Amino acid sequence: SQQGEEDPQALSIQEGENATMNCSYKTSINNLQWYRQNSGRGLVHLILIRSNEREKHSGRLRVTLDTSKKSSSLLITASRAADTASYFCATDNLRSVQGAQKLVFGQGTRLTINP
Amino acid sequence: DTEVTQTPKHLVMGMTNKKSLKCEQHMGHRAMYWYKQKAKKPPELMFVYSYEKLSINESVPSRFSPECPNSSLLNLHLHALQPEDSALYLCASSQDLGHDEQYFGPGTRLTVT
Numbered sequence: 533s534q535q536g537e538e539d540p541q542a543l544s545i546q547e548g549e550n551a552t553m554n555c556s557y558k559t560s561i562n563n564l565q566w567y568r569q570n571s572g573r574g575l576v577h578l579i580l581i582r583s584n585e586r587e588k589h590s591g592r593l594r595v596t597l598d599t600s601k602k603s604s605s606l607l608i609t610a611s612r613a614a615d616t617a618s619y620f621c622a623t624d625n626l627r628s629v630q631g632a633q634k635l636v637f638g639q640g641t642r643l644t645i646n647p
Numbered sequence: 648d649t650e651v652t653q654t655p656k657h658l659v660m661g662m663t664n665k666k667s668l669k670c671e672q673h674m675g676h677r678a679m680y681w682y683k684q685k686a687k688k689p690p691e692l693m694f695v696y697s698y699e700k701l702s703i704n705e706s707v708p709s710r711f712s713p714e715c716p717n718s719s720l721l722n723l724h725l726h727a728l729q730p731e732d733s734a735l736y737l738c739a740s741s742q743d744l745g746h747d748e749q750y751f752g753p754g755t756r757l758t759v760t
Binding site for chain 2: 575636
């Protein structure tokens with residue numbers, strides 16, 4: 533079953549505007565990650581925020597985490613056409629006996645940046 | 648080299664065929680993963696290998712058979728697949744046990760006829 537629920541499912545904005553995507557999850561987590569996927573291709577890791585962190589920045593990306601509400605948000609500032617992609621949150625909430633990571637992905641937000 | 652490569656990029660196979668998907672990384676990562684992704688859906692974990700041993704099998708049907716010949720290679724052997732197995736198959740790797748960031752390959756687009 534999928535851990536994360538994202539909203540909106542689709543978001544279309546003008547270039548230069550900010551884009552905000554939200555992710556909610558159900559169980560306790562070790563960390564939460566955001567990935568980007570261009571159409572039909574592999575995923576690219578964007579940012580990781582640990583359960584004891586509340587906010588993290590990377591370039592034009594800002595991620596927040598509220599463990600009390602079991603939610604996270606991804607903000608992309610000054611959007612560009614190249615930001616057009618699907619964005620997934622992924623939670624790491626279970627490890628095997630050997631400690632291998634198990635990521636569970638949210639449903640994703642399809643972001644379109646209009647020139 | 649921070650690349651995960653996957654071959655082939657596209658594969659069309661009949662339900663009686665046997666084929667294999669290949670994944671390779673040269674980043675020295677010790678954990679490798681197979682995911683399945685249907686159109687407009689998120690990736691779903693299939694298998695995890697850590698230190699060349701199968702660590703997680705997400706109750707995947709036996710017609711999918713993973714293999715990790717060495718620390719750089721991960722294969723997925725396919726046999727007697729069904730049309731509903733058509734999907735994008737993604738390989739990923741991460742540095743070591745408990746290391747969090749995963750690096751994904753571009754995927755193999757599989758069509759079962």
